[in-house]
Amino acid sequence: MKFLKLRPNKKYKAISIVYFILRMLVIYVFFAQLHDRNYENVFLCVLTMILFLVPSFIERRIHIDIPDTLETIILLFIFSAEILGEINSYYLIFPYWDTILHTINGFLASAIGLSLIDILNKNKRFSISLSPLFVALVAFCFSMTIGVVWEFFEFAMDTYFGMDMQKDTYISSFQSVLLNQNGHNIPVKVNFDSVIINGEPWKGYIDIGLIDTMMDLFVNFIGAVVFSTFGYFYIKGRGKSNFLKRFILKIYTENE
Numbered sequence: 001m002k003f004l005k006l007r008p009n010k011k012y013k014a015i016s017i018v019y020f021i022l023r024m025l026v027i028y029v030f031f032a033q034l035h036d037r038n039y040e041n042v043f044l045c046v047l048t049m050i051l052f053l054v055p056s057f058i059e060r061r062i063h064i065d066i067p068d069t070l071e072t073i074i075l076l077f078i079f080s081a082e083i084l085g086e087i088n089s090y091y092l093i094f095p096y097w098d099t100i101l102h103t104i105n106g107f108l109a110s111a112i113g114l115s116l117i118d119i120l121n122k123n124k125r126f127s128i129s130l131s132p133l134f135v136a137l138v139a140f141c142f143s144m145t146i147g148v149v150w151e152f153f154e155f156a157m158d159t160y161f162g163m164d165m166q167k168d169t170y171i172s173s174f175q176s177v178l179l180n181q182n183g184h185n186i187p188v189k190v191n192f193d194s195v196i197i198n199g200e201p202w203k204g205y206i207d208i209g210l211i212d213t214m215m216d217l218f219v220n221f222i223g224a225v226v227f228s229t230f231g232y233f234y235i236k237g238r239g240k241s242n243f244l245k246r247f248i249l250k251i252y253t254e255n256e
Helices: 009-035 039-062 068-087 097-122 132-161 210-236
Strands: 169-171 173-176 188-191 195-197 200-202 205-207
Touching: 009 039, 009 068, 039 068, 068 097, 097 132, 097 210, 132 210, 169 210
Parallel strands: none
Antiparallel strands: 169 205, 173 188, 195 200
16 A cells, blocks of 8 residues: 555654644643533543544544644644633633634635545546536535534534533514514514513523524635635646645655
């Protein structure tokens, strides 16, 4: 089998620094949460450490090279979502933290989808040769599918495990056909400054997760469109872009 089992030493040195720093930070948070008996966050730390192993596992076992830039972004993404977002409450401290991560997720998922199709395109064992436009379209669809599946996961966790992954939003008005007293299919707009819940005034009506979900899918869409567009020109020019090469997976060969 014409594959290398290990990456070049130069690459190990570059990525190992990122791995070391992030792992030390996670270990510090792990013991801090363990000391506070915050066992749910302890589990998130363990999960983060496991997720850190996935890129290395893919390279060693499946023999697919993950470029330094892409691997670094993936590691920082995991750390930002689990440690900073969940444990350090960045999702609440910074209103657009979740939006930024979902945009990056759309970009990364599109990169992975395009890479997988490109690998099949160049593999002589598969009798397929997709056009650059179709490869870009598949990459876009792959990214959006990942985004939708994740929203399904968030909804399931909120519904069956009592979590709040689909963050709520205060709104001051809404439209509803249900409130049309004449029974017509015409929406009635309801405006309000505050509502009373169990005798306590709230500053508005709470949208339970819908706005958050649609915003997540929208920014995922933006990330997917951006990379798929660049990916189209990358495939069409057959890898002339040095920038895109930093995000494209490839299979190791004996000559590399």
